[in-house]
Amino acid sequence: MSHDTNSATSVHGGGPARRSRSPFRQMITALLHDKLALIGIVMVSIFILAAVFSPLTAPQDPYDLSQLDILDGRLPPGSTSVNGMVYLIGTDDQGRDLLSAILYGLRTSILVGISSAAIALVIGASIGLVSAYAGGRLDSFLMRVVDIQLSFPAILIALIFLAILGQGVDKIILALIVTQWAYYARTIRGSALVERKRAYVDAARSMALPDRSILFRHILPNCLPPLIVVATMRVAYAIMLEATLSFLGIGLPVTEPSLGLLISNGFEYLLSGDYWISFFPGLVLLLLIVAINLIGDELRDILNPRREG
């Protein structure tokens, strides 16, 4: 990885000063000093802004049927509509402006990815924390469940859940939570086991603080950095998994197309040479995931204590 060694040492080599800054602040500073991570942050911000404001940024409302003209179906990039509008990257089979459809689809993809990862994080982190703190039988039971679940690929579990639940935004979010909580639980348990033995926990105990307060106000904040790395990677994975499931026709319904569904729509026209319907949504999906992974990758390097040898 090409991380900026100078900035990294200035953050890590601070000697006693290092203690005074929260690990979270250190992480952000180091991240902003890394070129690749910065590119990732800028890209992700652009995607999120474009997606959140898609009603404003999109040239057309792709789900307003009155704005669509079936005569405009499958026009190649750069074509002009019958009413004079230019389709920068072409239209899909129903005459929707592909750019607009992508912006709306991006919104669904990001919503599904972030919300499922966030809920899974809260659930998984709580379970992991409790597991580490309680120890004993509860801990070995919970971790056995985690182990068994992680021995099955996420896509398989999501597949089975969606077979049962059917299609829908809420259902795919639920399926993604079920597939992901275990990663968070295991990560935070690992760090919580280490933190539990630290002096500050003994200090808190000797002050007779309630367990809940020790867990969530003292141990949890110190376990956050590795959790954030996992969360970043998981958001990317969740977005990819949702797109994959939608592509397979078992994720989102046609009424709420995400990027995966747009790609799937274009699949049948691919063999006849109309590449753009599948290609451009896929490109946006790829860039989004690359951007998130760039951030996650640098975060991991920053947090890896062994990295500077």
Add this chain to the structure above:
Amino acid sequence: MSGYLLSRSIQTVLTLLVMSVLVFVGLYLVGNPVDVLLSPTATPAERLQVIQSFGLDKPVWEQYGLFLTRALSGDLGNSFVFNQPALTLILNRMPATLELAFVALLIGLVFGIPLGIYAGLKPKSLVSKSVMTFSILGFSLPTFWIGLVMVMLFSVKLGWLPASGRGDTVPIFGVPLSLFTLDGLSHLLLPAFNLALFKISLIIRLTRAGVLETMQLDFVRFARAKGLPERRIVRVHVLKNTLIPLITVIGLELGSLIAFAVVTETIFAWPGMGKLIIDAIAVLDRPVILAYLMITVVMFSIINLLVDILYSIVDPRVRLEGNS
């Protein structure tokens, strides 16, 4: 060792039971398969007859009990759609999926390990940085989309390789395989690479991380201090300690390849069990979904068990324990 095997088998059986109850009850709650089984013009009498013949009029626990007793004698029910035993249906398609997964794994190892070792030994070189950038890309490329791009490029535009199907197969020990005919191989190439791409990246990163970490350990310093040539240090000491942990990962990844084959099989119309399960989910073919689940649970448990045993053989520090 036997205690270990016993506890693992119990765990597998428990997982099977829990999964089958969850999925059975879940599928039972979702929808009535009768609508799938009948044509819209069916008379109420025909409807009743179908319901009774599949035992759908009984309460859910009774249906599950029936399923369980039959499953124990190796009968996982007949597919609603194909009217064949679900187990036979899946087993017939399993070789295609396994062939695809194994070839993809092989591609992943052949490309991933050497590149990962190089990137780990010379982390600052330009080649290593390019390799790592590629690996981020490979990590981020959605399998299904890159599959489409491959079809577009190599099949539609260039016309080099076929876009779908399995091509000619030859039976090897009674199992039809594409690997040993030229036509079959040309059909296998695109889907296998498509499936392998993600794994190449993963293996590169794991190998690199392992090499980087091992190079800093004391025994490498000691070997250097002893004056061993660098080649020997890398080949014997570093590689051994890097590649052994990879065994675990490779085992898990084989499972994930089999699961992800669902996607690749859909794109390349590869007639494996992944394509079968997607079609089964679309029409709620309950017996096939359940049978697929049971078979994958067993398959994954066996893979995990083999990995653990293999690991304990190559790394004598690991002891398998019966109770945990």
